[in-house]
Amino acid sequence: MTDLVKLLCELIALPSVNPAFVEPGSLVAGERLVAEFLVRTAANAGLDVQMSRVLPDRDNVIIRLTPRGRVRRRIVLAPHMDTVGASGSQLKPVLKGGRIHGRGACDTKGSVAAMLGALLDVAAGKNRPSQTEIIFTGLIDEENNQSGSRALAKAKFKADLAIVGEPTLCEVVSAHKGDLWLKLTTKGVAAHGATPSLGRNAILEMARVVQLLETEYAASLKTRTHPLLGIPTINVGSIKGGRQPNIVPDFCEISADRRTLPGETQATVRRELAALFKKHGLAVTVADTKGAPCLPMETNGKLPLVQLFLKAAQRKQPLGVHYFCDASIFSNAGTPSIVFGPGDIAQAHTADEWIAVSELERARVVLVKFLRSLP
Numbered sequence: 001m002t003d004l005v006k007l008l009c010e011l012i013a014l015p016s017v018n019p020a021f022v023e024p025g026s027l028v029a030g031e032r033l034v035a036e037f038l039v040r041t042a043a044n045a046g047l048d049v050q051m052s053r054v055l056p057d058r059d060n061v062i063i064r065l066t067p068r069g070r071v072r073r074r075i076v077l078a079p080h081m082d083t084v085g086a087s088g089s090q091l092k093p094v095l096k097g098g099r100i101h102g103r104g105a106c107d108t109k110g111s112v113a114a115m116l117g118a119l120l121d122v123a124a125g126k127n128r129p130s131q132t133e134i135i136f137t138g139l140i141d142e143e144n145n146q147s148g149s150r151a152l153a154k155a156k157f158k159a160d161l162a163i164v165g166e167p168t169l170c171e172v173v174s175a176h177k178g179d180l181w182l183k184l185t186t187k188g189v190a191a192h193g194a195t196p197s198l199g200r201n202a203i204l205e206m207a208r209v210v211q212l213l214e215t216e217y218a219a220s221l222k223t224r225t226h227p228l229l230g231i232p233t234i235n236v237g238s239i240k241g242g243r244q245p246n247i248v249p250d251f252c253e254i255s256a257d258r259r260t261l262p263g264e265t266q267a268t269v270r271r272e273l274a275a276l277f278k279k280h281g282l283a284v285t286v287a288d289t290k291g292a293p294c295l296p297m298e299t300n301g302k303l304p305l306v307q308l309f310l311k312a313a314q315r316k317q318p319l320g321v322h323y324f325c326d327a328s329i330f331s332n333a334g335t336p337s338i339v340f341g342p343g344d345i346a347q348a349h350t351a352d353e354w355i356a357v358s359e360l361e362r363a364r365v366v367l368v369k370f371l372r373s374l375p
Contacts, residue, residue, distance in 0.1 A: 002117035004360045005100065009093035010037065011109040012102035018082040019058075020144040028091070031081040031140045034109075035061045038081075038116065038138050045120050054140055054151045061138035063116070065123050072131040073374065074158075075305075077119065077367070078149070078326060079111035079165025079341065080142030084349050099354045106343025106355040111165025112138060114342050114360055118367035125372070132374040135159065142326050145292060149326035153333035161305040162335045163367075164327040167343030167355070170362050172310050174318035174338050175228045176325060178260035178296035180269055183253055184209060185285040186241075190250040199248030203241045206252040209277070209284055210236050213256065217276055226261045228320025229296075233259045255289065259322060262298040297328040299336045306338060312370035313340070321345070340366070 014037055015028035022029045035051060042049045042063040051059040061081070086103035093102040104110075119136050122128060139148030166173075186206045191199025213234055221232045234256060241252025258269055270286055277284045299306060301318045310318065318338065323345065327337040342359035 002120045004113050004117045004364060005095065005357060007117060008100055008105065008109060008113040008355075008360065009095065009102075011112055012093040012100070012104055013091060015086060015091050016081050016083055016104065017086050018084065018141060018143040021085040028086060030058055031138075032057055032059070034081045034112075035059050035138060038063070038112070041116065042120075042136070045123060047119070047123060052151070054147050058140045058147075060140060060148045060151065061136075063119065063136040063138075065119060065128070065134040067128070067130050067132060069130045071133045073160045074133045074135065075371070075374065076159040076162040076330070076335070077115040077134065077136045077165070078139060078162050078330065079108045079115055080139040080148065080326060081112065082141055082143050083107065083109070084143055090351075090353070098357050100357060100360075101352060101354040103353055105347070105353045106167040107345070107348035107353065108142075108165045108167065108341060110167065110343045110355040110360055111341035111363070114363035115163075115165055115367060118364050118371060121364070121368050122371045127372045129371065129374040134371060139326055146294075146326055146329055149329035150292065153329050158333070159335050161309075162327065162330040162337040163309070164325055164330065164337055164339045165341040166323075166325050166339050167341050167345045167348055168319075168321070168339055169344055170313065170340065170342055170359060170366060172306075172313050172315050172318045172338055172340055173321050174301045174306060175226070175262070175298040175320035176296065176327060176339065177229055177232070177322050178264065178328065179290070179294040179324040180258040180260060180266055181289045182256045182258060183287045183289050184256060185251065185253040185287070186283065188248065188250040188252070191248040193246030193248065196248050199250070201248055202252040203249045205282065206239065206241060206254060208280070209282055210239070210254060212276065212280060212282070217273075224261060226320070228318070229261055229322070232261050232264060260296050262296045264296065266293065294324050295328050295332050297331045297337060299331060299338055303336055306336070308373060309338060309340070309370050312373065313366045
């Protein structure tokens with residue numbers, strides 16, 4: 001049986017900070033060290049291994065356990081290898097009080113360890129599936145633009161079920177919200193601060209926009225609901241405008257996060273915002289800053305494979321979560337997807353990130369039980 005504690009500690013000690021969060025050339029940037037470690041570990045166990053280039057010096061890792069017979073079903077285990085920013089101390093794993101501390105412990109090197117460990121255990125055992133191919137995909141760039149999963153989707157990579165690794169406390173998640181990042185801009189007319197009546201204040205215009213978003217618009221969102229996801233939300237996260245105190249500002253912009261429900265798209269959101277601003281006589285430009293669609297994900301909880309996984313996890317019903325992850329990319333490309341993994345999302349991205357050893361073991365048990373139940 002794979003030593004999950006040792007495996008996770010080794011993963012934490014290998015920095016894999018998403019390059020979007022560090023200066024160019026940083027020694028802790030990129031997933032290469034983790035990818036190479038996974039390749040060595042899987043190859044030593046006799047599994048088929050492939051590295052697939054996505055971005056310069058950044059590869060997805062694809063590990064296959066192929067059955068001896070005809071492949072009739074394909075299951076994907078899909079955690080991501082990158083983390084958010086990390087300091088030196090966060091790259092030193094610490095085992096204390098039944099918890100493993102360190103950057104990525106739960107988001108999502110814990111899932112990497114549990115999923116790879118489960119695959120290695122199944123590969124080494126007698127009850128290997130005879131008609132099901134199991135594919136472990138260590139993905140790059142989930143924390144920024146999901147380039148890893150998007151590359152697989154673009155390559156027409158499909159399976160009968162994708163199990164995407166995220167810290168769900170070993171709950172089975174079949175739905176998550178989508179995410180829009182919007183830049184809203186208002187224009188004004190510059191004038192001397194001593195004669196503001198000769199200008200038009202773009203910041204004042206934007207203040208009306210923010211007030212409208214946080215009141216009338218937010219209230220309208222509360223009239224929509226989803227049984228697993230609740231309501232959609234809007235959050236104004238940043239604002240900037242003007243140049244100096246003695247100039248009437250001729251521009252102002254805000255960034256806003258809009259979490260979407262299944263059925264909502266960027267187009268529908270932008271149309272409703274345009275109608276809202278027109279109703280109140282506000283001239284606002286709305287632009288997308290994500291650059292790639294981050295759609296909601298919803299998988300039918302009654303699908304046989306989802307039901308089989310629920311049984312392995314000893315859960316009656318799947319849940320929904322508010323955050324966005326790679327499951328959306330697989331799902332919207334045609335692969336039914338669920339989210340599952342050890343650890344608590346409340347620990348993700350924190351200064352003292354940790355995961356309980358019991359969670360790691362529990363995730364392994366569920367995954368092994370599910371994989372061994374497949375034909």
